[in-house]
Amino acid sequence: MESKQLCGVVRVMGKAAIKAGDLLLRRQANAKLVDVERFVTDMDLFSEEVLFPALGEFDPTIPIYSEESGGEARRRGLLWVIDPINGTKNYFRQDDLWSVSIALVEDGCPIAGAIYAPSKGFLFHVTNNDFSCMSSGDLMRTIRVSEENDFANCQFALDWGRGNHDEAYAMIGRLSRCSKEPLIRGCCTLGMMYVAMGRIPGYVFHAPTPFDHAAAGLIVQKAGGVVTELDGSPWSPFSTTVVATNGVVHDRLLQVLRH
Numbered sequence: 001m002e003s004k005q006l007c008g009v010v011r012v013m014g015k016a017a018i019k020a021g022d023l024l025l026r027r028q029a030n031a032k033l034v035d036v037e038r039f040v041t042d043m044d045l046f047s048e049e050v051l052f053p054a055l056g057e058f059d060p061t062i063p064i065y066s067e068e069s070g071g072e073a074r075r076r077g078l079l080w081v082i083d084p085i086n087g088t089k090n091y092f093r094q095d096d097l098w099s100v101s102i103a104l105v106e107d108g109c110p111i112a113g114a115i116y117a118p119s120k121g122f123l124f125h126v127t128n129n130d131f132s133c134m135s136s137g138d139l140m141r142t143i144r145v146s147e148e149n150d151f152a153n154c155q156f157a158l159d160w161g162r163g164n165h166d167e168a169y170a171m172i173g174r175l176s177r178c179s180k181e182p183l184i185r186g187c188c189t190l191g192m193m194y195v196a197m198g199r200i201p202g203y204v205f206h207a208p209t210p211f212d213h214a215a216a217g218l219i220v221q222k223a224g225g226v227v228t229e230l231d232g233s234p235w236s237p238f239s240t241t242v243v244a245t246n247g248v249v250h251d252r253l254l255q256v257l258r259h
Contacts (some may be wrong), residue, residue, distance in 0.1 A: 001078070001104075001106060001111055003127075003129055006111060006112055006127040006128070006129065006130075007127070008058075009058060009104055009112050009127075010112045010114060010125050010126070010127050012054070012055065012057070012058040013055070013102045013104065013112060013113075013114035013125065014114045014116070014123055014125050014135075015054065016050075016051050016054035016055055016102060016114075017051075017100045017101075017102055017114045017115070017116035017123065018116055018118075018123060019050055019054060020047045020050040020051050020054075020084065020100050020116075021099070021100045021116040021117075021118035022118055023046070023047075023050060024043055024046070024047055024085065024091070024100070024118060025118040025119060027043055027046070028043070028091060028094060029094065031043045031091065031092050033092065039088055039089055039092075040068055040088065041085070041088060041091070041092055043085060043091070044067070044068050044084045044085050044088055045068055045084075046084075047084030047085055047100060048066055048068055048069055048082070048084045051066075051082055051084060051100070051102070052064060052066075052069075055080055055082075055102070059078075062078045062079065062080055062104075063078075063079055063080070064079075064080045064082060065079055065080065065081050065082070065210070065211075066080075066081075066082040066083075066084065066211070067082070067083050067084060067209065067211040068084060073210060073238060075107065075108040075238070076107055076108075077106070077107065078104065078105070078106050079104075079105045079106075080102065080103070080104060080105075081102075081103040081104075081105055081210050081211060081214035081215070081237055082101065082102050082103075082211065083099075083100070083101040083189070083211035083212060084100065085098055085099075085100065086098060086099050086100070086101050086115075086187055086188060086189040086190075086211070086212060087099065087185075087186055087187030087188075087189070087190065089186055090186050090187055095186075096117075096119030096120060097119075097185055097186060097187040097190055098117070098119070098187055098190075099115050099116055099117040099118075099187065099189045099190055099193075100115070100116045100118075101113075101114075101115045101189050101211065101212075101214070101215045101216065102114045102115075102215060103214035103215035103218065103237060105214060105237050108236060108237070108238065109128070109236065109237075110128065110214055110215065110217065110218040110237050111127060111128045111218075112125075112126065112127045112128065112218075113125065113126050113214070113215030113216070113218045113219050114215060115189050115190075115193060115215050115216060115219065117189075117190060117193070121136050121137060122134055122135070122136055122193070123135040123136075124143070124193055124196070124215075124219050125219075126218055126219045126222045128218065128222075130222065131222055131223075132196055132219045132220075132222040132223040134197065143196050143197050143198070143223045144197075144198055144223055144224050145195060145196060145198050145201075145220070145223050145224045145225040145245075145246035145247065146198035146199070146200075146201050146246045147246065147248060148201040148246060148248065148249065149248045149249060151178060151179055151249055151252050151253075151256075152178060152179060152180075153179075153180065154179045154180060154200075154201045154202065154249060155179065155180040155181070155182065155183060155200060155201075156175055156179060156180075156182045156183070156200060156201065156202045156203065156204060156253065157182060157183040157184070157185050157191045157194065157200055157202075157203045157204070158171055158172070158175075158182050158183075158184060158191075158203065158204040158205060158206075159184060159185060159186060159187075159188055159191060159205045159208075160184065160186075161205065161206060161207030161208070162207065163207070167206045167207070168206060171204060171206065171257060174256050174257060174259065175256065175257075178256055179256075182204075183200070188203075188205050188208055188212035188213055188216065188242075189212065189213075189215070189216045191203040191205070192213060192216035192217070192219070192220050192242075192244050193216065193219065195220055195223075195225055195244050195245065195246065196216075196219050196220045196223035196225060197223075198246070201245055201246045201248070201249050202243070202244065202245035202246065202249060202250070202253050203242075203243075203244045203245075204230075204242070204243050204244075204253070204257065205241065205242045206230065206241055207240075207241070208239075208240070208241070208242050210237045210238050212242075213237070213239070213242050213244075214237035216244070217235050217237065217239075217242065217244065220244045224246070224247065225244055225245060225246055225247055226244070226245055226246075226247040226250045227242065227243070227244045227245075228243050228250070228254070229241045229242070229243065230242075230243055230254070230257060230258070231254075231258075232254050243257070
């Protein structure tokens with residue numbers, strides 16, 4: 001996709017995320033669980049109903065791969081990768097750590113991303129040939145990862161994932177032995193955005209879905225960070241593990257997580 005088109009598409013993504021997110025915020029107190037096992041609320045489904053037509057206005061031929069409605073994880077052509085509410089448990093429990101995430105992927109690579117955190121008033125947006133930006137009200141600024149290089153002084157963040165938490169417990173133990181006790185956010189997108197903003201030096205998720213990090217990974221990279229899998233292999237929106245850092249502590253963090 002050409003640069004001019006990308007500028008247009010990221011505006012569409014941002015408007016769609018804001019439209020859905022603001023409605024979600026107003027209705028947060030009345031959210032109801034509709035799938036206890038998967039922890040899906042009626043507002044997850046409502047968010048998809050808002051996002052799909054909003055994105056379809058840009059190009060109705062682009063297929064959608066969304067957390068609740070599914071779709072095909074295509075590696076060819078264009079694809080929307082959507083998380084209607086990232087951090088649903090936080091949302092349902094009236095916390096403010098949740099967001100709406102939209103990525104546009106082309107041939108398996110992210111080319112644009114938008115993440116909106118309504119409770120915080122933050123809209124993050126980026127294209128693959130631009131700097132990561134954060135809008136808050138009428139203000140917009142380029143964001144940048146931290147320069148923290150003292151590993152013992154670092155406080156990283158991680159998330160549990162679904163199912164067995166043994167790997168998360170093991171990571172907590174490894175990190176606690178050589179850095180500050182890690183944070184658990186319950187929201188992959190905002191965990192990674194805190195890296196992009198320079199608030200924390202790194203974030204780890206051993207069991208993400210593409211919906212969690214397809215947009216966030218690109219934003220971190222364009223904010224000057226490094227994103228890989230746990231084994232150090234290159235990151236993609238379809239990676240099954242994610243390590244996002246300021247780049248300075250990346251190799252050391254990978255080493256710690258493996259031992």
